[in-house]
Amino acid sequence: MAQVTLRSIEKRFGSTRVVKGVSLDIANGEFVSLVGPSGCGKSTLLRMIAGLEDISGGDLMIDGRRMNAVAAKRRNIAMVFQNYALYPHMTVAENMGFSLRIKGLPKAEIATQVRQAADVVGLGDYLDRLPRQLSGGQRQRVAMARAIVRHPAAFLFDEPLSNLDAKLRVQMRSEIKSLHQRLGTTTIYVTHDQIEAMTMADRIVVMNVGEVEQEGAPLTLYDHPESVFVAGFIGSPAMNLIEGTLSPDGFTAGPLTVPVRARATGPAILGVRPEHLILDPEGHAATVALVEPTGAETQVHLDLAGHKLTGVFRERIADAPGSTLHVRFDPDRLHLFDRETGKRIATP
Amino acid sequence: MGAIPRFATVLFTIAGICVALLFMLPVIWMLTSSLRPNAEIFAHFSPLTWQSIVPETWTLSNIVGLLGTGFGRSLLNSLIVTVITTTLGLVMAIMAGFAVSVLTFPGRNVLFAFFVVGFSVPFDAVAVPLSAQVREVGLTNSFFGLALAGLGNGFAIYLLRQFFLGIPRSLAEAARLDGASWLRVLWSVYLPLAKGPIIAAGLTLFVFQWQAYLWPLLVATDPKMQVGPVALAGLVSLSGVIDFSQMFAGALFLSIVPAGLMLWLQRYFVSSVSRSGMTG
Numbered sequence: 001m002a003q004v005t006l007r008s009i010e011k012r013f014g015s016t017r018v019v020k021g022v023s024l025d026i027a028n029g030e031f032v033s034l035v036g037p038s039g040c041g042k043s044t045l046l047r048m049i050a051g052l053e054d055i056s057g058g059d060l061m062i063d064g065r066r067m068n069a070v071a072a073k074r075r076n077i078a079m080v081f082q083n084y085a086l087y088p089h090m091t092v093a094e095n096m097g098f099s100l101r102i103k104g105l106p107k108a109e110i111a112t113q114v115r116q117a118a119d120v121v122g123l124g125d126y127l128d129r130l131p132r133q134l135s136g137g138q139r140q141r142v143a144m145a146r147a148i149v150r151h152p153a154a155f156l157f158d159e160p161l162s163n164l165d166a167k168l169r170v171q172m173r174s175e176i177k178s179l180h181q182r183l184g185t186t187t188i189y190v191t192h193d194q195i196e197a198m199t200m201a202d203r204i205v206v207m208n209v210g211e212v213e214q215e216g217a218p219l220t221l222y223d224h225p226e227s228v229f230v231a232g233f234i235g236s237p238a239m240n241l242i243e244g245t246l247s248p249d250g251f252t253a254g255p256l257t258v259p260v261r262a263r264a265t266g267p268a269i270l271g272v273r274p275e276h277l278i279l280d281p282e283g284h285a286a287t288v289a290l291v292e293p294t295g296a297e298t299q300v301h302l303d304l305a306g307h308k309l310t311g312v313f314r315e316r317i318a319d320a321p322g323s324t325l326h327v328r329f330d331p332d333r334l335h336l337f338d339r340e341t342g343k344r345i346a347t348p
Numbered sequence: 349m350g351a352i353p354r355f356a357t358v359l360f361t362i363a364g365i366c367v368a369l370l371f372m373l374p375v376i377w378m379l380t381s382s383l384r385p386n387a388e389i390f391a392h393f394s395p396l397t398w399q400s401i402v403p404e405t406w407t408l409s410n411i412v413g414l415l416g417t418g419f420g421r422s423l424l425n426s427l428i429v430t431v432i433t434t435t436l437g438l439v440m441a442i443m444a445g446f447a448v449s450v451l452t453f454p455g456r457n458v459l460f461a462f463f464v465v466g467f468s469v470p471f472d473a474v475a476v477p478l479s480a481q482v483r484e485v486g487l488t489n490s491f492f493g494l495a496l497a498g499l500g501n502g503f504a505i506y507l508l509r510q511f512f513l514g515i516p517r518s519l520a521e522a523a524r525l526d527g528a529s530w531l532r533v534l535w536s537v538y539l540p541l542a543k544g545p546i547i548a549a550g551l552t553l554f555v556f557q558w559q560a561y562l563w564p565l566l567v568a569t570d571p572k573m574q575v576g577p578v579a580l581a582g583l584v585s586l587s588g589v590i591d592f593s594q595m596f597a598g599a600l601f602l603s604i605v606p607a608g609l610m611l612w613l614q615r616y617f618v619s620s621v622s623r624s625g626m627t628g
Binding site: 050052072078085088098099102103150 | 516518519521522523524525526527528529532536537540541
């Protein structure tokens, strides 16, 4: 296990700043997920921690030791790549034992450790197979076992599930999480899928254009997004965002007026999560655009005074497109953001 | 429906065999001419008959006579020089190809451009000044001196670089994280995946050196260090009269080694050349 500390980490490619002064403290045994859209710098940051990219500025510390100039192979870090990066000409056992062979361990010792790691991920019967003879999920497990066998100070995952189908992704998600719970190794997990981050991580770091937008526990980010970007990024379906104006009377967007508790006035964005729209005959009249029943709940796309909204309801709704549905916003679950800065507006 | 394609297949096969025979004709002629008396070779040329190709009298005296001129020694020299060139040249080409495709350092692309330009320059144009330098350092009449010109082969570097570029970089990165040095990454990951291109590059080096004439002529002045192609050319001037049957026998010997090698390894050569185009 290791403590990983990033102090004002920078990455420049020529004159382009890809990572802009990122600072993070990752505790021993913590599972941290870096999320953000493509090009936000999350993978670059991970590769800098791994030693696969040079650090242009700032300090990377692992267990208090500065690692900026330490070669990747001396950082005692294992990484699981998006494309698995299994050696195609080596069997599963050889793939897993490669690092141990380099260390010069005796063959019997390698075999024992490989067997143990294979059992952890349920690959004991596949040790003699080549990667091409395995399914996507099995390859992913080999990649994890190859990391486990080294007993590294930290695991790095770079979008490891993005090549798997939806069902396998859910299964592997649970496996990685339970693996972390069993091994307790510090884990840094990069993904663009916020559901993955929400379900697996102890802490989520949301990145945007090379900077940390917000970090915190998954539900903290969900319940209290500090910016419009985080509000829109975390949560599926995404939070409804309505542009309007704050005044002492409340939030106004065209004919729509919503009473809110805020001292600030001026251009603002009102955010409301789809599940915080409530069916109420006394509520605002909205036109149904599309109904998507998922069984447990119903997702309804609505047009409310010209604003496109999505609502998620426990009720079964069978209203046809074009019909009218009355909804109101849960007053305790509204979010307000400054339209200029995109930052959260405090409410009393 | 099925009859037409089958007919077409038969037709194309016959046409293919005819074209192949046409291409094989000089080789067959070389083979049979080396096994018939000198006087017979051009005796049946006008008009062309079966006897133009098939000897009336079969004999091994040309081959025996050829080996009596020291051609065997020259052939052995060729083999030694070619093995040195292929082995060292391949090590150099692999290292260079790996460096310009996998390692990242300033000027990498300039270095690669230098290699490519290097193999674009006709070797004959630089052979004479180069041989003067080899003479200056005292490497004339040595196997290493003979092999030197063929060691740096730009095409072999290009071929290997193109293949290495096609290997996902994450494999090298995974190996580095596993604790491998760059040399170990090359040895344990890249080389096992590049058997075909390595064989193709090796064949390129082999053929270049095996058929070399000008360079060995310039740096091997001692008859004991003569290589096969130079010895073959020497048959003309030494005997006064051109003994074509002996020349054909010599050409046959010089052809058998690379032809055998090419036939044995052709599948690797074809697949890697076509693959290098796609991955580049």
